[in-house]
Amino acid sequence: KQEVTQIPAALSVPEGENLVLNCSFTDSAIYNLQWFRQDPGKGLTSLLLIQSSQREQTSGRLNASLDKSSGRSTLYIAASQPGDSATYLCAVVANAGKSTFGDGTTLTVKP
Amino acid sequence: ETGVTQSPTHLIKTRGQQVTLRCSSQSGHNTVSWYQQALGQGPQFIFQYYREEENGRGNFPPRFSGLQFPNYSSELNVNALELDDSALYLCASSGIGMTAYTDTQYFGPGTRLTVL
Numbered sequence: 001k002q003e004v005t006q007i008p009a010a011l012s013v014p015e016g017e018n019l020v021l022n023c024s025f026t027d028s029a030i031y032n033l034q035w036f037r038q039d040p041g042k043g044l045t046s047l048l049l050i051q052s053s054q055r056e057q058t059s060g061r062l063n064a065s066l067d068k069s070s071g072r073s074t075l076y077i078a079a080s081q082p083g084d085s086a087t088y089l090c091a092v093v094a095n096a097g098k099s100t101f102g103d104g105t106t107l108t109v110k111p
Numbered sequence: 112e113t114g115v116t117q118s119p120t121h122l123i124k125t126r127g128q129q130v131t132l133r134c135s136s137q138s139g140h141n142t143v144s145w146y147q148q149a150l151g152q153g154p155q156f157i158f159q160y161y162r163e164e165e166n167g168r169g170n171f172p173p174r175f176s177g178l179q180f181p182n183y184s185s186e187l188n189v190n191a192l193e194l195d196d197s198a199l200y201l202c203a204s205s206g207i208g209m210t211a212y213t214d215t216q217y218f219g220p221g222t223r224l225t226v227l
Contacts, residue, residue, distance in 0.1 A: 036218075041199075046216065089153055091153075097159045099154075103153045
């Protein structure tokens with residue numbers, strides 16, 4: 001059974017700081033890993049998708065890496081801003097399209 | 112391009128009732144997945160539909176059922192509601208090809224279900 005863990009559960013940083021969010025998964029037989037952000041009470045917004053054959057993806061100030069063999073992914077956020085405050089979720093897609101999510105890291109960026 | 116929409120936004124039901132939630136997928140997408148998200152937790156996979164057929168199912172009882180229509184919109188039906196069914200229900204659409212389930216998932220805003 002696939003399990004996804006995100007550490008830390010919550011993180012508070014001052015504006016401008018660079019930060020790393022972690023995601024680990026127990027079964028390396030995945031098709032891809034996707035990072036999302038979720039604002040309170042809202043749906044999920046896709047940030048980055050990394051296919052199993054890829055090592056990293058970048059979009060603006062975001063960079064996500066994938067090490068499938070060790071079951072780990074990181075989301076790097078550069079020069080954080082108050083607007084980055086949200087819950088960040090990672091999800092792995094395995095057989096038959098089943099997605100398994102972590103419980104997220106709630107990020108607060110203080111002005 | 113129209114995004115993923117869900118209806119209704121909020122719903123209040125009593126224990127034992129039945130509910131139907133609806134999802135319109137993003138234009139051109141042929142895969143829809145449904146998730147249940149309890150407060151403070153990540154979404155839990157309920158099931159996925161690909162071209163009107165169930166393509167995978169999570170650990171949810173049979174009283175959770177679904178449909179996908181020829182226009183790729185979808186319904187989630189829950190029978191015999193229990194208090195623990197109170198949650199945010201999310202649908203996501205993806206893909207236009209044979210490997211649609213490996214593509215980026217685009218989520219709707221969700222339906223907040225409260226069971227009293």
